[in-house]
Amino acid sequence: MSEPIIRFDKVEKSFGAFNVLKDLDFEVAKGEKVTIIGPSGSGKSTVLRILMTLEDVTSGVVYVGGQPLWHEKKGERLVPASEAHLRKMRTQLGMVFQSFNLFPHMTVLRNLTEAPRVVLGLSKVAAKERADELLELVGLTEHAHKFPNQLSGGQQQRVGIARALAMRPKVMLFDEPTSALDPELVGEVLNVIRHLAEAHDLTMLMVTHEMRFAREISDRVCFFDQGRIREQGTPDEIFGNPKEKRTQQFLRAVTEAD
Numbered sequence: 001m002s003e004p005i006i007r008f009d010k011v012e013k014s015f016g017a018f019n020v021l022k023d024l025d026f027e028v029a030k031g032e033k034v035t036i037i038g039p040s041g042s043g044k045s046t047v048l049r050i051l052m053t054l055e056d057v058t059s060g061v062v063y064v065g066g067q068p069l070w071h072e073k074k075g076e077r078l079v080p081a082s083e084a085h086l087r088k089m090r091t092q093l094g095m096v097f098q099s100f101n102l103f104p105h106m107t108v109l110r111n112l113t114e115a116p117r118v119v120l121g122l123s124k125v126a127a128k129e130r131a132d133e134l135l136e137l138v139g140l141t142e143h144a145h146k147f148p149n150q151l152s153g154g155q156q157q158r159v160g161i162a163r164a165l166a167m168r169p170k171v172m173l174f175d176e177p178t179s180a181l182d183p184e185l186v187g188e189v190l191n192v193i194r195h196l197a198e199a200h201d202l203t204m205l206m207v208t209h210e211m212r213f214a215r216e217i218s219d220r221v222c223f224f225d226q227g228r229i230r231e232q233g234t235p236d237e238i239f240g241n242p243k244e245k246r247t248q249q250f251l252r253a254v255t256e257a258d
Protein backbone atom coordinates (compact mmCIF):
# COMPACT_ATOMS: atom_id res chain seq x y z
CA MET A 1 0.00 0.00 0.00
CA SER A 2 1.25 3.51 -0.73
CA GLU A 3 2.24 5.85 2.10
CA PRO A 4 -0.89 7.18 3.89
CA ILE A 5 -1.41 10.90 3.47
CA ILE A 6 -2.06 11.26 7.22
CA ARG A 7 -0.53 9.07 9.89
CA PHE A 8 -0.67 9.36 13.66
CA ASP A 9 2.03 7.18 15.19
CA LYS A 10 1.44 6.51 18.90
CA VAL A 11 0.21 10.03 19.54
CA GLU A 12 -0.51 11.20 23.06
CA LYS A 13 -2.07 14.55 23.82
CA SER A 14 -2.49 15.85 27.35
CA PHE A 15 -3.70 19.11 28.79
CA GLY A 16 -1.98 19.18 32.18
CA ALA A 17 -2.79 15.88 33.85
CA PHE A 18 -5.73 15.27 31.51
CA ASN A 19 -4.87 12.76 28.80
CA VAL A 20 -7.09 13.50 25.76
CA LEU A 21 -5.51 11.22 23.13
CA LYS A 22 -4.05 7.91 24.22
CA ASP A 23 -1.45 6.11 22.17
CA LEU A 24 -3.37 6.90 19.00
CA ASP A 25 -2.49 5.10 15.76
CA PHE A 26 -4.57 6.42 12.90
CA GLU A 27 -4.13 6.60 9.13
CA VAL A 28 -5.94 8.17 6.20
CA ALA A 29 -5.15 7.01 2.67
CA LYS A 30 -4.92 9.32 -0.33
CA GLY A 31 -8.40 10.07 -1.68
CA GLU A 32 -10.12 8.48 1.30
CA LYS A 33 -13.16 10.14 2.96
CA VAL A 34 -13.03 9.49 6.68
CA THR A 35 -15.44 10.69 9.35
CA ILE A 36 -14.83 10.73 13.07
CA ILE A 37 -17.84 10.33 15.33
CA GLY A 38 -18.11 9.90 19.07
CA PRO A 39 -19.27 11.41 22.34
CA SER A 40 -18.46 14.94 23.42
CA GLY A 41 -14.97 15.19 24.90
CA SER A 42 -13.68 12.00 23.25
CA GLY A 43 -10.88 13.86 21.45
CA LYS A 44 -12.35 14.19 17.95
CA SER A 45 -11.67 17.89 17.48
CA THR A 46 -8.25 17.52 19.08
CA VAL A 47 -7.23 15.21 16.20
CA LEU A 48 -8.16 17.93 13.71
CA ARG A 49 -6.65 20.72 15.79
CA ILE A 50 -3.32 18.86 15.86
CA LEU A 51 -3.44 18.54 12.06
CA MET A 52 -4.35 22.21 11.74
CA THR A 53 -1.25 22.96 13.84
CA LEU A 54 -3.42 24.62 16.49
CA GLU A 55 -2.37 22.08 19.15
CA ASP A 56 0.97 20.29 19.39
CA VAL A 57 1.41 16.65 20.41
CA THR A 58 2.64 15.58 23.84
CA SER A 59 4.41 12.56 22.38
CA GLY A 60 4.39 10.44 19.23
CA VAL A 61 4.67 11.66 15.65
CA VAL A 62 2.11 12.91 13.12
CA TYR A 63 2.99 12.55 9.42
CA VAL A 64 1.38 14.46 6.55
CA GLY A 65 2.34 13.33 3.05
CA GLY A 66 5.14 11.23 4.59
CA GLN A 67 6.74 14.18 6.39
CA PRO A 68 6.56 14.77 10.13
CA LEU A 69 4.22 17.66 10.93
CA TRP A 70 5.22 18.67 14.45
CA HIS A 71 8.85 17.57 14.01
CA GLU A 72 11.72 18.09 11.64
CA LYS A 73 14.43 15.64 10.71
CA LYS A 74 17.85 16.51 12.02
CA GLY A 75 20.11 13.76 10.71
CA GLU A 76 18.45 10.60 11.99
CA ARG A 77 16.69 12.37 14.86
CA LEU A 78 13.34 14.13 15.01
CA VAL A 79 13.39 17.50 16.72
CA PRO A 80 10.46 19.87 17.39
CA ALA A 81 9.40 21.72 14.23
CA SER A 82 10.32 25.33 13.60
CA GLU A 83 7.62 27.89 12.76
CA ALA A 84 8.87 27.88 9.14
CA HIS A 85 8.38 24.10 8.90
CA LEU A 86 4.87 24.35 10.36
CA ARG A 87 4.00 27.14 7.90
CA LYS A 88 5.16 25.04 4.96
CA MET A 89 3.30 21.94 6.15
CA ARG A 90 0.11 23.91 6.83
CA THR A 91 -0.30 24.75 3.14
CA GLN A 92 -1.06 21.06 2.46
CA LEU A 93 -4.11 21.14 4.71
CA GLY A 94 -7.39 22.93 4.00
CA MET A 95 -9.38 23.74 7.09
CA VAL A 96 -13.07 24.41 7.52
CA PHE A 97 -14.08 25.51 11.00
CA GLN A 98 -17.40 25.45 12.86
CA SER A 99 -17.42 29.21 13.12
CA PHE A 100 -16.42 29.98 9.47
CA ASN A 101 -13.46 32.21 10.49
CA LEU A 102 -13.67 34.40 7.38
CA PHE A 103 -11.80 37.72 7.30
CA PRO A 104 -14.67 40.10 8.18
CA HIS A 105 -13.09 43.20 6.62
CA MET A 106 -12.51 41.55 3.21
CA THR A 107 -15.01 40.83 0.44
CA VAL A 108 -15.82 37.24 -0.43
CA LEU A 109 -13.52 37.46 -3.45
CA ARG A 110 -10.65 38.84 -1.42
CA ASN A 111 -11.17 36.13 1.21
CA LEU A 112 -10.49 33.65 -1.57
CA THR A 113 -7.58 35.42 -3.27
CA GLU A 114 -5.61 36.66 -0.26
CA ALA A 115 -3.78 33.48 0.82
CA PRO A 116 -3.10 32.17 -2.72
CA ARG A 117 -1.50 35.54 -3.51
CA VAL A 118 0.41 36.06 -0.27
CA VAL A 119 1.35 32.47 0.58
CA LEU A 120 1.53 30.78 -2.83
CA GLY A 121 2.63 33.86 -4.78
CA LEU A 122 -0.12 33.62 -7.42
CA SER A 123 -0.62 36.64 -9.67
CA LYS A 124 -3.72 38.77 -9.20
CA VAL A 125 -5.23 37.38 -12.41
CA ALA A 126 -4.49 33.74 -11.58
CA ALA A 127 -5.85 34.10 -8.03
CA LYS A 128 -9.04 35.75 -9.36
CA GLU A 129 -9.50 33.02 -11.96
CA ARG A 130 -9.15 30.34 -9.29
CA ALA A 131 -11.56 32.20 -6.97
CA ASP A 132 -14.17 32.58 -9.75
CA GLU A 133 -14.10 28.84 -10.43
CA LEU A 134 -14.52 28.03 -6.75
CA LEU A 135 -17.32 30.54 -6.24
CA GLU A 136 -19.14 28.83 -9.07
CA LEU A 137 -18.50 25.45 -7.47
CA VAL A 138 -20.12 26.59 -4.20
CA GLY A 139 -22.86 28.55 -5.99
CA LEU A 140 -21.89 32.04 -4.81
CA THR A 141 -20.73 33.81 -7.97
CA GLU A 142 -23.18 36.68 -7.53
CA HIS A 143 -21.98 37.31 -3.97
CA ALA A 144 -18.30 37.85 -4.80
CA HIS A 145 -18.28 41.52 -3.81
CA LYS A 146 -20.19 41.23 -0.57
CA PHE A 147 -18.69 41.18 2.90
CA PRO A 148 -19.17 38.13 5.16
CA ASN A 149 -21.73 39.87 7.42
CA GLN A 150 -23.96 40.40 4.37
CA LEU A 151 -24.26 36.63 3.90
CA SER A 152 -26.25 33.92 5.69
CA GLY A 153 -24.36 31.41 7.86
CA GLY A 154 -24.73 28.74 5.19
CA GLN A 155 -23.32 31.06 2.52
CA GLN A 156 -20.45 32.05 4.82
CA GLN A 157 -19.58 28.41 5.39
CA ARG A 158 -19.63 27.78 1.62
CA VAL A 159 -17.15 30.66 1.29
CA GLY A 160 -15.10 28.99 4.04
CA ILE A 161 -14.98 25.79 1.99
CA ALA A 162 -14.06 27.65 -1.21
CA ARG A 163 -11.37 29.59 0.62
CA ALA A 164 -9.77 26.38 1.90
CA LEU A 165 -9.92 24.83 -1.58
CA ALA A 166 -8.25 27.89 -3.10
CA MET A 167 -4.96 26.73 -1.59
CA ARG A 168 -5.27 23.41 -3.48
CA PRO A 169 -4.68 21.39 -0.30
CA LYS A 170 -3.85 17.71 -0.30
CA VAL A 171 -6.31 17.11 2.52
CA MET A 172 -9.51 18.90 3.55
CA LEU A 173 -10.30 18.93 7.25
CA PHE A 174 -13.84 19.71 8.37
CA ASP A 175 -14.48 20.37 12.06
CA GLU A 176 -18.23 20.07 12.56
CA PRO A 177 -18.85 22.35 9.59
CA THR A 178 -22.61 22.59 10.11
CA SER A 179 -22.91 22.70 13.89
CA ALA A 180 -23.12 26.50 14.11
CA LEU A 181 -25.84 26.72 11.45
CA ASP A 182 -29.59 27.07 11.75
CA PRO A 183 -31.17 23.75 10.75
CA GLU A 184 -32.57 25.09 7.47
CA LEU A 185 -29.06 26.11 6.32
CA VAL A 186 -27.36 22.79 7.00
CA GLY A 187 -28.47 21.17 3.73
CA GLU A 188 -26.80 23.65 1.39
CA VAL A 189 -23.43 23.18 3.12
CA LEU A 190 -23.72 19.40 3.17
CA ASN A 191 -24.60 19.51 -0.54
CA VAL A 192 -21.37 21.33 -1.33
CA ILE A 193 -19.33 18.83 0.70
CA ARG A 194 -21.21 15.93 -0.87
CA HIS A 195 -20.44 17.28 -4.32
CA LEU A 196 -16.75 17.65 -3.44
CA ALA A 197 -16.63 14.11 -2.12
CA GLU A 198 -18.24 12.70 -5.25
CA ALA A 199 -16.55 14.76 -7.92
CA HIS A 200 -13.01 15.14 -6.65
CA ASP A 201 -10.21 12.85 -5.71
CA LEU A 202 -9.71 14.86 -2.56
CA THR A 203 -8.77 13.36 0.78
CA MET A 204 -11.32 14.40 3.41
CA LEU A 205 -11.28 14.03 7.17
CA MET A 206 -14.35 15.26 8.98
CA VAL A 207 -15.69 15.46 12.51
CA THR A 208 -19.45 15.54 12.37
CA HIS A 209 -22.62 15.01 14.36
CA GLU A 210 -24.60 14.51 11.14
CA MET A 211 -24.84 10.74 11.25
CA ARG A 212 -26.90 10.29 8.11
CA PHE A 213 -24.45 12.40 6.17
CA ALA A 214 -21.47 10.49 7.60
CA ARG A 215 -23.08 7.26 6.51
CA GLU A 216 -23.67 8.57 3.04
CA ILE A 217 -20.30 10.11 2.14
CA SER A 218 -17.67 8.21 4.13
CA ASP A 219 -15.42 5.42 2.95
CA ARG A 220 -14.62 4.77 6.61
CA VAL A 221 -16.14 5.83 9.92
CA CYS A 222 -14.09 5.95 13.13
CA PHE A 223 -15.88 5.85 16.46
CA PHE A 224 -13.81 7.69 19.07
CA ASP A 225 -14.26 7.07 22.76
CA GLN A 226 -12.06 8.43 25.56
CA GLY A 227 -9.17 9.36 23.29
CA ARG A 228 -9.04 6.10 21.39
CA ILE A 229 -10.57 4.63 18.27
CA ARG A 230 -12.97 2.18 19.83
CA GLU A 231 -14.27 0.84 16.52
CA GLN A 232 -13.87 1.65 12.83
CA GLY A 233 -15.17 0.30 9.56
CA THR A 234 -17.31 1.01 6.54
CA PRO A 235 -20.47 3.07 7.17
CA ASP A 236 -22.55 -0.08 6.83
CA GLU A 237 -20.42 -1.89 9.40
CA ILE A 238 -20.48 0.95 11.94
CA PHE A 239 -24.05 2.13 11.50
CA GLY A 240 -25.60 -1.13 10.37
CA ASN A 241 -23.85 -3.66 12.58
CA PRO A 242 -21.67 -2.08 15.29
CA LYS A 243 -19.76 -4.69 17.25
CA GLU A 244 -18.76 -2.74 20.36
CA LYS A 245 -21.25 -2.06 23.13
CA ARG A 246 -20.07 1.58 23.45
CA THR A 247 -20.67 2.18 19.73
CA GLN A 248 -24.14 0.66 19.97
CA GLN A 249 -25.00 2.83 23.00
CA PHE A 250 -23.71 5.99 21.33
CA LEU A 251 -25.57 5.38 18.08
CA ARG A 252 -28.77 4.55 19.92
CA ALA A 253 -28.51 7.80 21.90
CA VAL A 254 -27.82 10.02 18.88
CA THR A 255 -30.45 8.45 16.67
CA GLU A 256 -33.06 8.76 19.43
CA ALA A 257 -32.19 12.45 19.73
CA ASP A 258 -32.39 12.92 15.95
Ligand SMILES: Nc1ncnc2c1ncn2[C@@H]1O[C@H](COP(=O)(O)OP(=O)(O)OP(=O)(O)O)[C@@H](O)[C@H]1O
Pocket (backbone or CB within 6 Å): 015, 018, 020, 038, 039, 040, 041, 042, 043, 044, 045, 046, 047
Ligand atom coordinates in the same frame (compact mmCIF):
# COMPACT_ATOMS: atom_id res chain seq x y z
N1 LIG B 1 -6.96 23.78 25.38
C1 LIG B 1 -7.49 22.88 26.22
N2 LIG B 1 -7.19 22.90 27.53
C2 LIG B 1 -7.71 21.98 28.39
N3 LIG B 1 -8.55 20.99 28.02
C3 LIG B 1 -8.89 20.92 26.72
C4 LIG B 1 -8.37 21.86 25.75
N4 LIG B 1 -8.88 21.52 24.53
C5 LIG B 1 -9.66 20.44 24.74
N5 LIG B 1 -9.67 20.09 26.04
C6 LIG B 1 -10.40 18.94 26.62
O1 LIG B 1 -10.07 17.78 25.90
C7 LIG B 1 -11.20 16.94 25.75
C8 LIG B 1 -11.38 16.57 24.30
O2 LIG B 1 -11.76 17.73 23.58
P1 LIG B 1 -12.20 17.67 22.06
O3 LIG B 1 -12.61 19.05 21.68
O4 LIG B 1 -11.18 17.00 21.24
O5 LIG B 1 -13.48 16.73 22.18
P2 LIG B 1 -14.56 16.39 21.09
O6 LIG B 1 -14.64 14.90 21.05
O7 LIG B 1 -14.27 17.07 19.82
O8 LIG B 1 -15.86 16.97 21.77
P3 LIG B 1 -17.12 17.79 21.15
O9 LIG B 1 -17.91 16.80 20.37
O10 LIG B 1 -17.83 18.26 22.38
O11 LIG B 1 -16.56 18.90 20.32
C9 LIG B 1 -12.39 17.68 26.36
O12 LIG B 1 -12.65 17.16 27.64
C10 LIG B 1 -11.91 19.10 26.45
O13 LIG B 1 -12.48 19.76 27.56
